[in-house]
Amino acid sequence: MTGAVRPTSRDVARAAGVSQATVSLVLGGKWRGRVSERTASAVRATADELGYRPNLAARSLRLGRTRTALLVVPALTNEYFARLYSGAAGVAAEHGFGVVLYPSPEGVGPARDPFGSARAAIDGVIASSMAADALAGIGDVGRDGGLPLVMLDSDPSAPQGPPTVNLAVGDGIRQVTRHLLDLGHRRFAHLAADVDTWTFRVRAEAVAAELAGVPGAVLTSERCALDVAAARAAAGRALDGPGPRPTALLCDGDVLAAGACKAVRGLGLRVPDDVSVSGFDDLSLASALDPELTSVRLPAEEVGSAGMRALLELLDGGTPRPSELPVELVVRGSTARPARRRP
Numbered sequence: 001m002t003g004a005v006r007p008t009s010r011d012v013a014r015a016a017g018v019s020q021a022t023v024s025l026v027l028g029g030k031w032r033g034r035v036s037e038r039t040a041s042a043v044r045a046t047a048d049e050l051g052y053r054p055n056l057a058a059r060s061l062r063l064g065r066t067r068t069a070l071l072v073v074p075a076l077t078n079e080y081f082a083r084l085y086s087g088a089a090g091v092a093a094e095h096g097f098g099v100v101l102y103p104s105p106e107g108v109g110p111a112r113d114p115f116g117s118a119r120a121a122i123d124g125v126i127a128s129s130m131a132a133d134a135l136a137g138i139g140d141v142g143r144d145g146g147l148p149l150v151m152l153d154s155d156p157s158a159p160q161g162p163p164t165v166n167l168a169v170g171d172g173i174r175q176v177t178r179h180l181l182d183l184g185h186r187r188f189a190h191l192a193a194d195v196d197t198w199t200f201r202v203r204a205e206a207v208a209a210e211l212a213g214v215p216g217a218v219l220t221s222e223r224c225a226l227d228v229a230a231a232r233a234a235a236g237r238a239l240d241g242p243g244p245r246p247t248a249l250l251c252d253g254d255v256l257a258a259g260a261c262k263a264v265r266g267l268g269l270r271v272p273d274d275v276s277v278s279g280f281d282d283l284s285l286a287s288a289l290d291p292e293l294t295s296v297r298l299p300a301e302e303v304g305s306a307g308m309r310a311l312l313e314l315l316d317g318g319t320p321r322p323s324e325l326p327v328e329l330v331v332r333g334s335t336a337r338p339a340r341r342r343p
Contacts, residue, residue, distance in 0.1 A: 007050040016046040023047075029095040029312065067097045069311055071304075072127040076103045078255075079283045080300050084128055084152070087304025095312055097123075104130065123315055124148035126307045129199055148314040152307045155198040156322045163320040165306045169199050169280075170206040172296035172327040173250070176278045177210040179294070179329060180248045183337045185276060186216045189238035189246035191231055191256045194223040203252055203280070220246065224256065231259025232266070239267055239275065247275060247338040254279035254286050257293055261334070272336035282330055291333030298327055 009027070013020040018039060025031040026043040035043075046052075071088055073081040089099045100122065125147055149162040156164040180188070190207050193200045204221070211217040220241075224234035231251065239245055249264075251257040257279035264275045271277050271291060279286055282297035302325055310320035 007052045009052070012043065012047050012050060012052050015050060016043050018043060027052075027096070030316070066121060066123055068122045069097055069099050069308065070102055070122045070125045071099050071307075072102050072104055072125060072130065074104055074129055076101070079285075080281055080298065081128065083300035084304040084307075087301035087306075088126060088308040089304075090301075091305045091308040091312075097308075097312075099308070122147065124150070124311045126150045126152060126304075126311055127154070128152040128303075128307075129197055130154065148311060150307050150310045150314065150320070152303055153197075153199045156324075163310050163314065164322045165303055165310055166322070166324045167199075167298055167303060168324050168327050170202045172280065172298075172329070173203045173206045174210050175327075175329040176250060176280070176294070176296060177207055179331060180250070180276060180278065180335060181211075181214060181217075183276070183335060185248040185338050186214070186218065187244055187246045188217070188219045188248050188250055189235070190219060190221045191234050191238070191249060191251040191260055192221050192223045193226050193252040193256065194230075195226065200252060207250060218244070218246075224259075226253060226255060228255060228259040228262065231256035232263045233259075235260040235263035236266065239263060239269070245275075248335070249275060249277045251277065251279050254281045254283045254293060254295055257295070257334070258285060258289060261289060261293075271334050274339060276335040276338070278335055286330070286332070289334070294332045294335040295330055296327050297330050299325055 009023045010020050012027075013023045016023070022031075022035055022039065023043055025035055026040045027047060031040045069088070069092060071085055073084065075081065085099065085101050092099045127149065129152065151162050151164045153166055153169070154164050155161070156166055177188075188207070188211065190204065192204050208219060211219050220238060222234035222238045224230040234256075235249055238249065249257070249260045251260055257277050260277045261271050264271050264277065269275055277293065279293045279295035280298075282295040286293040286295045306323055306325065310323075313320045
């Protein structure tokens with residue numbers, strides 16, 4: 001309402017029946033271990049009811065922070081990264097932070113400083129599906145005295161590396177492989193993303209390891225770019241190459257699986273009657289295909305939330321522990337038992 005008096009933290013404290021210091025702890029995100037969950041919830045509810053908004057400009061001057069985080073992703077065209085941003089932005093908003101989304105001009109790296117002087121514009125960086133050294137051009141990110149850095153979907157074993165929040169991608173591809181083995185498949189082709197990052201290396205290693213001890217199992221691999229046309233060509237090579245035709249195509253992503261389905265149909269074959277196809281990511285695309293795609297569901301919002309919480313912990317002087325979030329196999333109509341006779 002025009003001319004209305006803006007509520008202060010003192011107003012919130014009085015209405016909630018707590019001290020102004022308690023309000024500051026709760027709304028500043030530093031209440032855990034100092035204030036009960038019930039009190040924190042009551043303070044937040046009171047602040048919302050009164051329409052209280054912290055004076056972020058004054059707080060930033062006091063803390064020497066911009067209260068802005070940079071989220072670096074390989075591309076904006078993938079639904080997964082949009083969901084990742086949503087999770088990070090939600091947690092950031094609870095703590096009076098903003099998140100700037102930045103697609104790396106070179107895909108997985110190297111990323112240039114989008115601000116000219118990132119250290120003057122942001123407080124820290126969250127980077128997804130990239131190598132830490134690809135971010136070296138952004139304000140000495142991750143180095144001593146540089147910008148705090150949290151890596152998502154990145155190698156957790158790097159010595160003295162930044163904190164990581166990962167998905168159990170190895171377990172995800174193993175779940176798909178076991179599902180296909182249980183259906184009776186023994187001839188596999190892996191459509192592997194031609195991107196040299198930890199997440200795709202783990203998938204290739206997990207598929208090979210899972211099939212290594214299975215009698216009669218045969219695995220071939222075709223590398224391709226992360227787009228439908230490249231995947232269609234790669235699947236065509238796998239299906240129309242020398243030797244017995246694969247009965248199952250394991251794809252590193254749903255987009256690759258879409259290309260694989262087109263290749264199957266282009267050869268006059270059917271999914272899943274002649275060839276089973278599986279994806280990874282469980283994007284909206286998975287349920288738009290016909291038949292719907294068996295895929296691995298990734299909790300993208302949770303990854304973004306966990307990454308933002310880890311960055312806030314870093315900014316408060318803490319040391320976040322590496323974390324790994326579980327994934328879930330979603331079985332749909334694109335996978336079935338192999339036909340008895342094969343050409």
